[in-house]
Amino acid sequence: xxxxxxxxxxxxxxxxxxxxxxxxxxxxxxxxxxxxxxxxxxxxxxxxxxxxxxxxxxxxxxxxxxxxxxxxxxxxxxxxxxxxxxxxxxxxxxxxxxxxxxxxxxxxxxxxxxxxxxxxxxxxxxxxxxxxxxxxxxxxxxxxxxxxxxxxxxxxxxxxxxxxxxxxxxxxxxxxxxxxxxxxxxxxxxxxxxxxxxxxxxxxxxxxxxxxxxxxxxxxxxxxxxxxxxxxxxxxxxxxxxxxxxxxxxxxxxxxxxxxxxxxxxxxxxxxxxxxxxxxxxxxxxxxxxxxxxxxxxxxxxxxxxxxxxxxxxxxxxxxxxxxxxxxxxxxxxxxxxxxxxxxxxxxxxxxxxxxxxxxxxxxxxxxxxxxxxxxxxxxxxxxxxxxxxxxxxxxxxxxxxxxxxxxxxxxxxxxxxxxxxxxxxxxxxxxxxxxxxxxxxxxxxxxxxxxxxxxxxxxxxxxxxxxxxxxxxxxxxxxxxxxxxxxxxxxxxxxxxxxxxxxxxxxxxxxxxxxxx
Numbered sequence: 001x002x003x004x005x006x007x008x009x010x011x012x013x014x015x016x017x018x019x020x021x022x023x024x025x026x027x028x029x030x031x032x033x034x035x036x037x038x039x040x041x042x043x044x045x046x047x048x049x050x051x052x053x054x055x056x057x058x059x060x061x062x063x064x065x066x067x068x069x070x071x072x073x074x075x076x077x078x079x080x081x082x083x084x085x086x087x088x089x090x091x092x093x094x095x096x097x098x099x100x101x102x103x104x105x106x107x108x109x110x111x112x113x114x115x116x117x118x119x120x121x122x123x124x125x126x127x128x129x130x131x132x133x134x135x136x137x138x139x140x141x142x143x144x145x146x147x148x149x150x151x152x153x154x155x156x157x158x159x160x161x162x163x164x165x166x167x168x169x170x171x172x173x174x175x176x177x178x179x180x181x182x183x184x185x186x187x188x189x190x191x192x193x194x195x196x197x198x199x200x201x202x203x204x205x206x207x208x209x210x211x212x213x214x215x216x217x218x219x220x221x222x223x224x225x226x227x228x229x230x231x232x233x234x235x236x237x238x239x240x241x242x243x244x245x246x247x248x249x250x251x252x253x254x255x256x257x258x259x260x261x262x263x264x265x266x267x268x269x270x271x272x273x274x275x276x277x278x279x280x281x282x283x284x285x286x287x288x289x290x291x292x293x294x295x296x297x298x299x300x301x302x303x304x305x306x307x308x309x310x311x312x313x314x315x316x317x318x319x320x321x322x323x324x325x326x327x328x329x330x331x332x333x334x335x336x337x338x339x340x341x342x343x344x345x346x347x348x349x350x351x352x353x354x355x356x357x358x359x360x361x362x363x364x365x366x367x368x369x370x371x372x373x374x375x376x377x378x379x380x381x382x383x384x385x386x387x388x389x390x391x392x393x394x395x396x397x398x399x400x401x402x403x404x405x406x407x408x409x410x411x412x413x414x415x416x417x418x419x420x421x422x423x424x425x426x427x428x429x430x431x432x433x434x435x436x437x438x439x440x441x442x443x444x445x446x447x448x449x450x451x452x453x454x455x456x457x458x459x460x461x462x463x464x465x466x467x468x469x470x471x472x473x474x475x476x477x478x479x480x481x482x483x484x485x486x487x488x489x490x491x492x493x494x495x496x497x498x499x500x501x502x503x504x505x506x507x508x509x510x511x512x513x514x515x516x517x518x
Contacts (some may be wrong), residue, residue, distance in 0.1 A: 038514040039479050040462065040508050047459035050452050051388055052401035055379030055432070057399070057445040059370035061345055066365045067093055068338035073358045080352050084343045090367055091354040095339040102332045109325040114317045119305075131303040138296035145289040146218040149226060152285040153277075156229040157206075157213045159278045160236045163271040164202055168243050171256070171264050172199055184256035187247040195246045202239055205232060233279045240272045347371040350443075370443055374434050377410060377447045380420065388493075389454040391415060395432055395451040401488040402440065404448075409435040412451060420518040452492055460506050461499035466514065467491060476505065477513040484513050 071093035078090050143440040169175040171183045181198040186192045209232050215226055238466040247265045305314055341354070351368035360366060377397060381389055393412040398404045431448065434441060467489065468475050475486040487504030506512070 004127060016082055031381040039511040040461050040466070040514055042462060042510050043504075043508055044458040045459055046494075047454065047456045047461055047495055047499075047501060048485040049454035049493050050450050051381065051385045051447075052450050053381050053385075053430075054376040055430075055449055056448045057375050057441060057443055057447055058378050059347070059443045060374060060376050060433070061347065061371035062343075062443075063344055063369050063370075064351075064365035065090065065341050065344075065367040065369065067091075067341060067360050068362055068365050069093065069335075070361050071339060071359070073354055073356055073360060076352070076354050076356055078349050078352060080347045080349050084347065084349060084369075086343055088343045090341045090343055090349070090352075092340045093360065095336055098332065098336040098339060102329065102336060105325070105329040110324065111328050112318065112322045112325045116315065116322060119315055119318055122370045128303070128306045130319045131299065131306050134294065134299045135303050137149060138292065138299050142289070142292040143218070145285070145292040146222060147510065149222045149282075149285040149289045150216060150218050152282045153216065153222070153225050156233055156278050156282050157209055159274055160209070161206055161238060163236060163275060164206060167267050167271045168199070168240070170267070171247075172196075175199060176203055176231050184225060184261070185253065186246060187251060188246075188249045189244060191242075193243050198239055198242060202235070202371075203297045206356060207236060210356075222289060223286065224280055229282050230279065231323050233275060233282065237272065237275050237279070239273060240268055244268050245270070250341045333369055341367055341433045343369060343371075344372045345371050375441045375443065376413070376434070377449060378451055379432065379447070380422055381415075381430050383419065383426040383428070386415070386428045386430075389415060389430060390452055390453065393451050393453055395449050397432070397434070398448045399441070400448070401442075406440075408438065408441070410449070411435060416483060460502045460505075460508070461495060462512055464494065464498055464500045466512055467500060476502070478506070479511040479513050 062412060074092055074094045076091045077088070078084055084090065149431050165175070173183050174180050178200065180196050182192055182196065182204075186322075209228070212228065213226065244265065247261060247268065250256065250261045252261060287394045347369045349367065350370050352366075354360070354366040389412060391412050391414060395410045396413065397408045397410045398406065399408070410432040414431045419426045421427070432451075464475070466476055468477075468486075474489050474491055476489050477484050478487045479485075483495050487505050490503040492503045494500050494502030
């Protein structure tokens, strides 16, 4: 940083020297007598263009951190002002169950890895015998579950038949004929008619179901039969619901007293409960049989594997199991990581709201950090000057905290492409990077910035007021001997001191008249 500042000071000295030369020529008088025109002798000199703005020091990286999961904070590992390294834990919520889950997943992974090793080594006869015994046990279990499912299917028919023929048909005349009808009157004729038609359909369903169940054996396709039973039970349950609705519209008379209707209603409520329980029983029995079948298939495959020895396909399949188990471990570790806030970079803790025992919610910032790397300066350059500023431009910065006597070197590192209106003025956000780390620099300090946007040697420049514009062309009045003439010139940039660069039209030693037009 000292070298950069020394360089800038040296350049500033050259500029001042050039200005002295210019000032010396300002009142140049030819000979020993006064002339009418005051002239300026032009010489090539250093040309410096600068933009002065203010800004604020900011950390190169700033971050607000929070937990990715909700919970109670169990530990806090830092305080405001602490410098922490990247990856260091800052706070954690209760996560004992997640740590246990990781251990469990790791154990499963080790088990799968052990299986792969066993595959590659081959199977001992003792292991084959154990596998065979397991298959035999699985077959017994499957047979028991098949019988249980068969019983559940047969019971489903029995319960459904009882619900219709013994419960509903108490108040349905001609129930098993082609013209079933209610034994009482209702206040809803349409509902009554719909119910009577459904009773006719129910009879057809029960007849077909009876034939199916009568010939069913444990060795048959019980899954299909169970699915049929579930569908039929759903139909019966719906019909019982309709029966309950019909009874609610019944009109008591000498054929059906209110007490009789109430008794029928209670009966329907009871059988509806039985049917719902039967549905659950069939579903549970079917699930148990499917699980038993799957277990048998798995163990039979395992037995075949042990008896046949490992093939490359078997080894590949086991490798896939290992990959799956390893993914489970990584997932468990990821879940654990959500309970710990870690430093994303090396820096300083600037806010620590996390407290032990506090309940936190996901993605709510509790901790803030600033990076410990070189600080940046955020500035807003007015629209009229932004065209001059380029990334890479050198700058000298002074901080209000230390005064103008303590300069710091910096460089423009980025310019926002979109403008921002500040105090009614269009500006562009510019970031500058300090050239080196310095313990005196702190985030939030006010900075005064001088950006050098152009710096060249051997440039002829004169005060802007000496250039006149006429008909789109620019002229300078030059004195040769006793004669003053206008000379066309081409201009360039304007320096920080207000001098304009003369690209063509003037050469070293020319006398420029200070009062053009006189």
